[in-house]
Amino acid sequence: MATYLEFENGIKQIDEDIAGAKIKGDAHAVEILEKNLAKEISKTYKNLSEYQKLQLARHPDRPYALDYIRGLLKESYEVHGDRNFADDAAIVGYIGYLAGRKTMIIGEQKGRGTKNKIKRNFGMPHPEGYRKALRLAKMAEKFNLPILFLIDTPGAYPGIAAEERGQSEAIAKNLLELSRLNTQSVAVVIGEGGSGGALAIGVADRVAMMRYSVFSVISPEGCAAILWNDPSKQENATKAMKITADDLYGLKLIDAIVDEPLVGGHRDKESAIKALGDYFITSLKELDQLSDQERMDKRYEKILSIGAYEER
Amino acid sequence: MGFAEIFSKIRKTQSAPSEAPSHWVKCSACQSLMYYKEVEQRFNVCPKCGFHMRISATKRIEQLSDEGSFVEFDANLIPVDPLKFVDKKSYKKRIEEAEEKTGKHSSVICGTCTIEGVKVQLVVFDFAFMGGSLGSVEGEKIVRAIHRAIADKEGLVIVSASGGARMQESTFSLLQMSKTSAALAKLAEAKLPYISILTDPTMGGVSASFAFLGDIIMAEPGALVGFAGQRVIKQTIGADLPEGFQKAEFLLEHGLIDMIVTREEMKKTVADLMKLLGAHCKSDDFELRLKA
Numbered sequence: 001m002a003t004y005l006e007f008e009n010g011i012k013q014i015d016e017d018i019a020g021a022k023i024k025g026d027a028h029a030v031e032i033l034e035k036n037l038a039k040e041i042s043k044t045y046k047n048l049s050e051y052q053k054l055q056l057a058r059h060p061d062r063p064y065a066l067d068y069i070r071g072l073l074k075e076s077y078e079v080h081g082d083r084n085f086a087d088d089a090a091i092v093g094y095i096g097y098l099a100g101r102k103t104m105i106i107g108e109q110k111g112r113g114t115k116n117k118i119k120r121n122f123g124m125p126h127p128e129g130y131r132k133a134l135r136l137a138k139m140a141e142k143f144n145l146p147i148l149f150l151i152d153t154p155g156a157y158p159g160i161a162a163e164e165r166g167q168s169e170a171i172a173k174n175l176l177e178l179s180r181l182n183t184q185s186v187a188v189v190i191g192e193g194g195s196g197g198a199l200a201i202g203v204a205d206r207v208a209m210m211r212y213s214v215f216s217v218i219s220p221e222g223c224a225a226i227l228w229n230d231p232s233k234q235e236n237a238t239k240a241m242k243i244t245a246d247d248l249y250g251l252k253l254i255d256a257i258v259d260e261p262l263v264g265g266h267r268d269k270e271s272a273i274k275a276l277g278d279y280f281i282t283s284l285k286e287l288d289q290l291s292d293q294e295r296m297d298k299r300y301e302k303i304l305s306i307g308a309y310e311e312r
Numbered sequence: 313m314g315f316a317e318i319f320s321k322i323r324k325t326q327s328a329p330s331e332a333p334s335h336w337v338k339c340s341a342c343q344s345l346m347y348y349k350e351v352e353q354r355f356n357v358c359p360k361c362g363f364h365m366r367i368s369a370t371k372r373i374e375q376l377s378d379e380g381s382f383v384e385f386d387a388n389l390i391p392v393d394p395l396k397f398v399d400k401k402s403y404k405k406r407i408e409e410a411e412e413k414t415g416k417h418s419s420v421i422c423g424t425c426t427i428e429g430v431k432v433q434l435v436v437f438d439f440a441f442m443g444g445s446l447g448s449v450e451g452e453k454i455v456r457a458i459h460r461a462i463a464d465k466e467g468l469v470i471v472s473a474s475g476g477a478r479m480q481e482s483t484f485s486l487l488q489m490s491k492t493s494a495a496l497a498k499l500a501e502a503k504l505p506y507i508s509i510l511t512d513p514t515m516g517g518v519s520a521s522f523a524f525l526g527d528i529i530m531a532e533p534g535a536l537v538g539f540a541g542q543r544v545i546k547q548t549i550g551a552d553l554p555e556g557f558q559k560a561e562f563l564l565e566h567g568l569i570d571m572i573v574t575r576e577e578m579k580k581t582v583a584d585l586m587k588l589l590g591a592h593c594k595s596d597d598f599e600l601r602l603k604a
Contacts, residue, residue: 156520156539156540157548158539158540158541158544158545158548159540159545159548159549160545160549160553160554160557162539162540163538163539163540163545163557163558164562164566165566166524166566166567166568167520167538167539167540168519168520168523168524168537168538168539168568169524169568171489171520171521171539172489172493172519172520172521172522172523172524172525173524173525175489175490175493175494175520175521176493176494176496176497176500176525177497179490179493179494179497180494180497180501195477195486195517196486196489196516196517196520196521196539199486199487199489199490200520202490203490203494215483215486216482216483216486217477217479217481217482217483217485217486217517218477218479222544223479226479227399227400227479227480228399228400229400236399237399240395240397240398240399240482241395241397241479241482241483242395242482242483243482243483248483251394251395251483251484253483253484253487300494300498303487303490303491303494304455304491304494304495306448306451306484306487306488306491307448307449307451307452307484307487307488307491308392308394308448308481308484309389309390309391309392309448309449309452310389310390310391310392311388311389311390312388312389312390
């Protein structure tokens with residue numbers, strides 16, 4: 001059963017009519033309705049507000065990290081654990097072949113359905129999750145595998161155990177180590193890029209976002225609660241913080257927007273997965289042109305160039 | 313002339329309360345009242361209960377560096393408003409207010425100084441400037457301090473006091489976390505010591521980047537340090553937080569910091585550790601540069 005957001009009601013109606021017409025076997029009606037659907041889709045998705053894009057980024061039918069991994073990696077193996085404390089299911093790691101190239105994929109995984117959501121802690125990693133990510137990234141470096149990071153988290157988990165085990169240190173360490181990791185790396189925000197918890201696997205040679213994803217310093221609800229003293233002002237906060245792929249590409253804070261289909265990954269999973277795979281392969285081909293030193297220098301320069309200030 | 317009138321005239325000749333220095337300070341932990349000079353002599357630590365009060369960056373520099381040795385750098389970096397951010401107030405207005413309040417353009421003061429003769433790059437946060445938040449100016453100033461440390465082969469000291477990333481700069485501020493951390497990777501490659509001092513409070517994006525990347529991490533007694541804010545954690549888990557949660561003593565117990573150092577011992581401790589970790593005492597060079 002598909003989930004429809006409020007602004008997708010027009011689409012829902014036509015979807016239902018099509019289903020009805022198909023049951024009746026009315027091919028002519030189906031044909032007309034599908035034309036209407038195409039029009040309705042283009043009308044709906046071409047004029048999305050920032051807030052609607054945020055809702056799409058969090059859409060429960062959106063492809064998650066494991067959907068991309070299953071769609072893109074062949075002959076893959078999952079690898080587990082931080083070798084220290086636990087295996088954090090909110091971060092998954094796989095090695096396999098992506099379009100024939102040996103690849104490491106490290107992703108934040110939200111769960112689908114109540115049971116899986118709890119298992120994956122709603123995609124909110126603990127410190128051991130970030131330490132697992134770093135362990136795998138270092139393994140990729142050792143064996144010269146390119147890394148694809150898939151970012152999709154509301155944020156690092158805010159809890160007692162997470163603080164006890166050093167959530168801050170785990171994130172900070174990743175930022176430092178990933179900045180100088182000597183292997184090709186590409187990070188893509190596939191849904192929610194929530195703050196430090198997203199950035200902890202978001203330092204890479206190329207950083208991109210799916211068309212309907214967001215990347216922000218704090219959740220719009222959190223921002224509204226603090227700056228507006230009113231969590232219900234989340235729509236204002238979403239707009240003010242400029243967190244959509246279009247916004248951040250315009251501000252030159254990301255390298256690219258992955259060509260997710262206009263209807264969104266939640267309606268067309270296959271095209272979204274293919275688009276991400278194509279982006280990764282294209283990026284690797286560009287990175288292949290650089291020597292290790294050149295690639296690392298460029299990554300450093302790019303990370304350090306970010307900032308808006310004036311020098312008087 | 314009645315007594316009341318005379319009295320009011322006398323009062324008028326005294327300066328208004330807002331201009332006069334407040335001679336009495338109240339400890340926010342134990343509520344004791346004490347004379348301000350006594351508090352200052354004791355590094356703004358409550359003589360009754362040992363509570364370490366928040367202090368300005370200027371005061372911190374005074375307490376940590378050798379007298380007259382501090383030379384500020386990059387005070388000319390000015391915040392801009394890349395997103396034209398407006399919440400209940402505009403970011404521009406908030407910057408203006410913070411500038412008026414502190415006389416500075418950012419929440420960090422950076423420069424060189426000697427600490428008991430050891431020359432270091434010093435970065436000090438001022439919580440009074442927008443909650444010590446990390447924005448583009450702060451990130452750039454920290455990176456420049458790190459690069460100066462590498463160029464001059466000196467150690468680095470960062471004293472944090474911050475609520476975290478500056479929301480009004482949104483993703484620009486988020487990415488200052490990776491910017492500062494990447495620069496620290498270069499400092500580490502140059503094998504130069506970095507001492508991170510966590511003071512009350514050190515939270516969020518500051519905690520989850522350079523503040524926890526020190527070779528030595530020390531905290532002031534009782535300082536609140538953590539990634540997530542206590543209100544958020546409480547809401548998430550739906551329960552009360554244990555006593556002393558996210559305090560310096562809690563961090564030490566959980567192996568997250570090296571030591572707790574009182575403000576009084578801070579200067580000597582930093583200098584001793586810098587020497588132990590190999591930062592060179594280059595006070596002669598430093599004086600030459602001052603003359604040049």
